[in-house]
Amino acid sequence: MLKADVLVIGAGAVGCSITRELTKFNLSVITVDKNPDVGGLASKSNSAIIHTGYDASPGSLESELVVAANPMYDKIAADLDVPFSRIGAILPAITDEQFEMLPMLKEKAFRNRVYDIEYLSKEQIRKMEPNITDEVKGGLYIPRESIIDPFLLVVAYAENAVRNGATFLLNTEVTGIETKDGKVIGAHTSQGFIEATYIINATGLYCDQVASFVGKNDYFVNPRKGQFYILDKNTDCKVNHIVLPIPTKLTKGKLMCPTIHGNMLIGPTAEDGKDKCDASTTREGLDSIMVDVRKLIPGVNFRDAITQFAGLRPNRNPEGLHIDSYDDLKNYINISGVRSTGLTGSAAIGTYVVQLLMRLGLNAEPNWDFDPSRTGIPRFNELSIEEKEKLIKEDPRYANIVCRCETVTEGEIVRAIYSPIPATSVDAIKRRLRAGMGRCQGGFCGPRVIEILARELGVAQEAIKKSVEESYMLVGNVK
Numbered sequence: 334m335l336k337a338d339v340l341v342i343g344a345g346a347v348g349c350s351i352t353r354e355l356t357k358f359n360l361s362v363i364t365v366d367k368n369p370d371v372g373g374l375a376s377k378s379n380s381a382i383i384h385t386g387y388d389a390s391p392g393s394l395e396s397e398l399v400v401a402a403n404p405m406y407d408k409i410a411a412d413l414d415v416p417f418s419r420i421g422a423i424l425p426a427i428t429d430e431q432f433e434m435l436p437m438l439k440e441k442a443f444r445n446r447v448y449d450i451e452y453l454s455k456e457q458i459r460k461m462e463p464n465i466t467d468e469v470k471g472g473l474y475i476p477r478e479s480i481i482d483p484f485l486l487v488v489a490y491a492e493n494a495v496r497n498g499a500t501f502l503l504n505t506e507v508t509g510i511e512t513k514d515g516k517v518i519g520a521h522t523s524q525g526f527i528e529a530t531y532i533i534n535a536t537g538l539y540c541d542q543v544a545s546f547v548g549k550n551d552y553f554v555n556p557r558k559g560q561f562y563i564l565d566k567n568t569d570c571k572v573n574h575i576v577l578p579i580p581t582k583l584t585k586g587k588l589m590c591p592t593i594h595g596n597m598l599i600g601p602t603a604e605d606g607k608d609k610c611d612a613s614t615t616r617e618g619l620d621s622i623m624v625d626v627r628k629l630i631p632g633v634n635f636r637d638a639i640t641q642f643a644g645l646r647p648n649r650n651p652e653g654l655h656i657d658s659y660d661d662l663k664n665y666i667n668i669s670g671v672r673s674t675g676l677t678g679s680a681a682i683g684t685y686v687v688q689l690l691m692r693l694g695l696n697a698e699p700n701w702d703f704d705p706s707r708t709g710i711p712r713f714n715e716l717s718i719e720e721k722e723k724l725i726k727e728d729p730r731y732a733n734i735v736c737r738c739e740t741v742t743e744g745e746i747v748r749a750i751y752s753p754i755p756a757t758s759v760d761a762i763k764r765r766l767r768a769g770m771g772r773c774q775g776g777f778c779g780p781r782v783i784e785i786l787a788r789e790l791g792v793a794q795e796a797i798k799k800s801v802e803e804s805y806m807l808v809g810n811v812k
Contacts, residue, residue, distance in 0.1 A: 337363040337500075338697070339690070340520055340529035342507050342543055344368070345376040346483070346676050347668060348535035349490035350683035356497035358687075358697035363529070364491075364499060365522060367506035369801060370761045371754055372487030375537050376676060377764065378559070378612065378644020380601065381592060383417070383479040384677045388580050391444035395654040399674045400446055402681035403477055409680055413489035414709035415482055416593045422478035422575035425458055425469045425629060431579045432470045438579070439473060450475050464570050464630050478575050480593050483676055484764035485709065488754055490679075493707045495753040497700065504802075507536075510546040516663035517547065531664045531690060538609050538647045540669045549659065549667050556609050556645035559601025559673075560618040565772055566595045568637035576629055587625040589633065594767065599626050599633065605648060612643045639772050646673050654678070656686060658693055666690070710748045710766065714740035735785070736778035738771020743785060750789045757790060759783065760800040783807065 339355055341348050344366035352364045368374070383406050386399035410417035426432040435452065442450045451474045458465055458472050491501060502524060509521040510532060519528040534543045544550040571591070578586035589599045602618045623635055649655070649670035657667045666686060671678065691697075713721060713731060724731045724744065731744035749756040749765045756762045759769070762782055769775030769782065783806050787794040798804045 334526055334528060336528040337361045339531045340527055341533045341535060343535035343537060344371040345374060345537050346487050346679035347671055347682050349487050350679040351533060351535060351686050352499050353490045353494040354683035354687045356494050356499050357700055357703045359700050360697050362499040363502060363527060365502045365505040365507060369504050369758060371491045372484060375644060375646055376487050377484060378642060379483060379676055381480055381483045382575060383481050384674050385447045385475055385477050386445050387442035387447040387450060387475055389445055395674060396445050398678045398681040398685060402677050405680040412705045413493055413707045415485045415489050417481045418593060419477055419479045420574050421476040422577050423458060423462060423472055423474055424577050424579060425465055425472040427466055427468045427628060434579055435473055449477060462572055462576060464632050466629060466631050482593050488765060489707050492753040497703050501754060507543060512547060515661060517665045531695060533666045533686060535668045537671055538645055544667050547662055547665060552669060553650050554647045556606050557648040558604040558606055558643050558645055560614050560643045561598060561600035562622060562638045563640045564597035565637045565639050568597055568634055570632040570634050571597055578629060587622050589626050589630050612645055614641045614643050640774055647671055658689060710745050713742045713745060735781045736768035738773055739767040741766045741768040746785050747789060758798045758800050759806060
């Protein structure tokens with residue numbers, strides 16, 4: 334039977350951040366997730382923006398944590414070798430009504446302690462974003478709104494946690510939580526019972542289900558679908574900043590922004606549903622993105638789309654970010670209501686939860702050997718000629734280009750397979766290295782990636798999966 338001082342349920346951005354923070358102390362930490370890779374749900378399907386919290390509900394826990402988290406990312410990204418850029422955001426007002434809302438939005442930002450927000454004239458906006466509509470009347474500039482690689486952030490949290498002593502059990506679903514004398518004592522999982530002194534529910538979309546195991550599901554979570562377009566890097570109509578519409582109560586609206594790797598990201602929708610597995614795109618949803626974004630950027634060319642995708646955000650009812658502990662159930666923390674700002678908030682949520690554990694009685698000495706740094710897999714296409722030659726000399730597999738669109742080598746793929754959080758599926762390779770994220774979307778490199786995975790994992794190619802259980806890439810030979 335496995336034992337841990339702390340059991341974290343959920344290996345998304347929040348769960349992995351908490352796990353990493355816990356390894357700063359001399360504790361045994363196990364993190365479980367029912368998915369075969371970290372960051373398998375909301376953490377992989379979002380706008381990849383590190384928010385300032387300017388438009389959060391003033392005085393809310395979400396405001397407190399997002400505002401605190403934003404300045405943490407300069408160090409986190411540097412320590413963990415994660416691509417990150419403070420490109421800033423522009424909120425253009427394109428109607429008289431929106432223009433009149435600007436002072437209110439700036440005041441709300443100040444109430445959230447986001448003070449570096451400035452008015453922009455029409456001329457200033459047009460200079461910063463030449464492709465924006467001529468109808469713009471003015472707007473706001475938020476310089477610390479930033480972009481990041483959300484896949485690598487979660488992987489980096491997890492890999493660094495493993496380097497510092499944490500254990501991750503993937504493909505491990507929690508089926509129940511055991512209590513005794515008013516406190517949690519462990520969890521039943523698909524891999525057996527795990528004894529734990531403290532348990533943290535960080536399961537996002539399924540947090541209400543896990544909370545029901547201990548009778549703390551006084552809320553429910555419905556999935557809020559957000560559909561997106563990704564445009565080719567060579568599209569002729571681009572933006573330099575995050576271009577945001579004036580937000581509404583339901584959504585931040587449909588935006589257009591660069592990704593950290595140079596594509597254009599457009600979306601999302603905000604569609605409340607009931608099916609927590611329905612991440613499909615729809616013609617209606619994608620058409621609504623076209624209509625709304627063209628109001629801001631009329632020249633955007635959707636024919637340059639290389640893919641569309643949808644993510645499901647956990648929408649809590651009643652709403653609001655909650656990090657709860659209970660007088661009648663000791664040693665259990667329940668995290669719910671982690672919305673679209675969850676990727677940003679993860680950094681501060683990690684420290685917040687660990688401090689809450691200390692208040693609840695967790696007694697742990699600092700881990701003076703904690704190493705905050707992680708070195709990622711070198712991106713072959715970003716290296717100098719001399720660096721490429723050196724790498725090929727050390728490992729000839731770096732000379733084999735597998736993904737032509739993103740220039741991903743066999744050497745990089747093999748390193749990902751043997752990393753602290755092994756990449757064992759096609760999507761796991763894709764998220765870490767971008768093999769299959771280019772214009773052909775894996776049409777060229779897909780078969781070769783499957784071949785390399787099968788060879789290194791010692792299994793038949795028919796056993797290789799796209800991502801989750803039963804998502805096999807191949808069904809057999811054709812001759």
